[in-house]
Amino acid sequence: MEKRLIKKESLAGVIAELAGKMRVCAPMQAEDQVLFRVLEPSERPLVDFANTKNAPKNFLFPRTETLLKYTRTPKGMVAAGGAEEGMKTLFFGCRPCDARSFKLLDMLFDQEKYQDPYYIDKRAKTTVVAMACVHPPYTTCFCTSVGGNPTDSEGADVLLTDLGDQYLAEFITPKGEELLAAFGGTPAGVEAEKAKEGIAAQASSEIASTVPAREAKPVLDVRFEDPFWSTLHQKCLACGTCTYLCPTCHCFDISDEVKRNDGIRIRNWDSCMFPLFTKETSGHNPRPSQKERWRQRVMHKFRYYVDNFNAIACVGCGRCVMACPVNMDIRKIVADIVKL
Amino acid sequence: MQNPYVPAPVEVIKIVTEVDTKDIKTFRFAFLNEEDEAAFQYLPGQFGELSIFGKGESPIGIASSPTQKGYIEFTVQRAGVVTSALHDMEVGAVMGVRGPLGNSWPIDYLAGKDIVIVGGGFAFTTLRSLINYMIHPDNRSRFGKITVIYGARNPGLLIYKDELEAWGKRDDINLNVTVDKGDATWKGREGFVPTVCKEVAPSSENAVTVICGPPIMIRFTLPVFFELGFSKENIITSLEMRMKCGIGKCGRCNVGEKYVCKDGPVFSLAELDKLTKEY
Structure with a gap:
């Protein structure tokens, strides 16, 4: 693996230059928050930030995405082309939790049978440059409880670590190595590696929240029917913010839109928190109240995903905890489940 | 791709x-x-x-x-x-x-056994597919006795009437069509599907039953088949859930860890027992 040292002041410029050559998505200040968004050519990204309010999944699995197009003929609507091809993309500044979310999404969208061509196309054309959390940014961070680590490279093609006066850049995959020329820098020696090891140990120890996420699975396996579920959901507003900000939530709806003689079939993010999500035409709803919807959300992440993919569908970013308008806290919920 | x-x-x-x-x-x-x-x-x-x-x-x-x-x-x-x-x-x-x-009726498992088809109302469509598949000359010898019990609320709501008539004339199908309530022209059987199942009383020896119908029919039919000696492995049904993608991605049709769209819709009662009761 190629390792380089990059001068601190040069990094934003390197990314800005790349933004003129390909689609670059990166953290940017937007009023009082930091959002992950597409850079304009030569726009400089933030290099010093906590994490982005939104998860980067939007650029692999967009909020709204055209699946196919059609047009009216005398015999009915007929197909008139597919979606636009994805373009070469660089994700800059993903935190390790978010980089890891791509691995979890791959499990679902890139299965052996039924591959999702829209996701796979974008994923294949995307290079992920992650930024290690030297100091985990929030007290709500709990990546180490769900299989991640603040300085881990899982899901990243290049991992940057702030060593104080410069960045250590680890070019992990062949895709990442394609960026060697653009990043420049000088070869990193043993000293830099030692520094990284120290930072990694320190960063892990700074994660303030621990959640018994792995211990929840055997309890969930036998507690589908439990009075606990009736105590959980009552303050939930069903706003869906938790699922929209979640880097691993991937449920979607498919709908049609027609203007005069042309139409598109699109998919939009959907949410298990919404009453209509499972409501059938007959009026029957297998998840009739927020109780069943919350049970589904918890079960999906900590039981069903483990059954199907041997992974917890949570990266511990803490976004759902921070954004919930009524302070639902997945860390406490999981901790309570383990005590059942 | x-x-x-x-x-x-x-x-x-x-x-x-x-x-x-x-x-x-x-x-x-x-x-x-x-x-x-x-x-x-x-x-x-x-x-x-x-x-x-x-x-x-x-x-x-x-x-x-x-x-x-x-x-x-x-x-x-x-x-x-x-x-x-x-x-x-x-x-x-x-x-x-x-x-x-989705998956299908377990054809290989059904082969070599007596088959009891139980359908109610409009939920007879994939059962019709199965019947026509089994009675095709290429396939008929692969299956044992075929018993069909099919009911609707009234004669006007029976579907596939022409086929029902044709199947009735065959001597290799034991066809039992029933309606909850007949009308002036109805000469056939009257009675609810569970009752008719009891009367027909198909043997559970080397037999599988495939049941599709409204939940209320299934609820009252299952005890009849338990009494006849059918094991949960040999009672097979098909689930419905709201679906969008149909390929296990969009996330709404799961029952427990299984997606009805790709792991189902067909499950045996033994398989359903292992899943969460959320359908």
Whole structure:
């Protein structure tokens, strides 16, 4: 693996230059928050930030995405082309939790049978440059409880670590190595590696929240029917913010839109928190109240995903905890489940 | 990479109104492209997403049997946006089908056994597919005795009336058609499906029952089959859930860790016992 040292002041410029050559998505200040968004050519990204309010999944699995197009003929609507091809993309500044979310999404969208061509196309054309959390940014961070680590490279093609006066850049995959020329820098020696090891140990120890996420699975396996579920959901507003900000939530709806003689079939993010999500035409709803919807959300992440993919569908970013308008806290919920 | 979201274009070549209330019709589709037809290799019990551009998609069980070549059929009740648009279509219209999706009736498991088919109302469509598959000359010898118990609320709501008549004339199907309440012209059996199952009392020896119908029918029919000695492994049914993608991605049709669209819709009672009760 190629390792380089990059001068601190040069990094934003390197990314800005790349933004003129390909689609670059990166953290940017937007009023009082930091959002992950597409850079304009030569726009400089933030290099010093906590994490982005939104998860980067939007650029692999967009909020709204055209699946196919059609047009009216005398015999009915007929197909008139597919979606636009994805373009070469660089994700800059993903935190390790978010980089890891791509691995979890791959499990679902890139299965052996039924591959999702829209996701796979974008994923294949995307290079992920992650930024290690030297100091985990929030007290709500709990990546180490769900299989991640603040300085881990899982899901990243290049991992940057702030060593104080410069960045250590680890070019992990062949895709990442394609960026060697653009990043420049000088070869990193043993000293830099030692520094990284120290930072990694320190960063892990700074994660303030621990959640018994792995211990929840055997309890969930036998507690589908439990009075606990009736105590959980009552303050939930069903706003869906938790699922929209979640880097691993991937449920979607498919709908049609027609203007005069042309139409598109699109998919939009959907949410298990919404009453209509499972409501059938007959009026029957297998998840009739927020109780069943919350049970589904918890079960999906900590039981069903483990059954199907041997992974917890949570990266511990803490976004759902921070954004919930009524302070639902997945860390406490999981901790309570383990005590059942 | 084959795109599973793109429907194959089909033409409506025949429409049969099945019931007096006119809200259940059988649509026969012919594929517009030979390669799509060749790729649509299905077994009874599978479903397709009927796709009408501008309206949406609806997951519907395949009512024809793969032994019927050159077309596929779906029996559809007018209910929501897509099925209403479908009901308004005429022969010659062009639309789309995605599939085949889901697992199927477990044909290999059924082979060599006596088969008891129990259907109620309009939930007889993939059972019809299975019956036509089993009685096809190429397949009939693979299955033992075939008993069919089919009921509807009244004679006007029985579907596939012509086929019921044809099957009734065969000596290799024990056909029992019943209605909850007959009318002036009805000469057949009256009685609820569970009662008729009790009267017909098919042997559970080397036998499997395949049941599809409204929940209330299934609820009262199951005890009858337990009493007859059918094990949970040998009681097979098909689930319905709201679906969108049909390929286990969009996240709404799961029952526990299983997706009804790709791991089902067909489950044995033994398999359902292992899943969460959320359907």
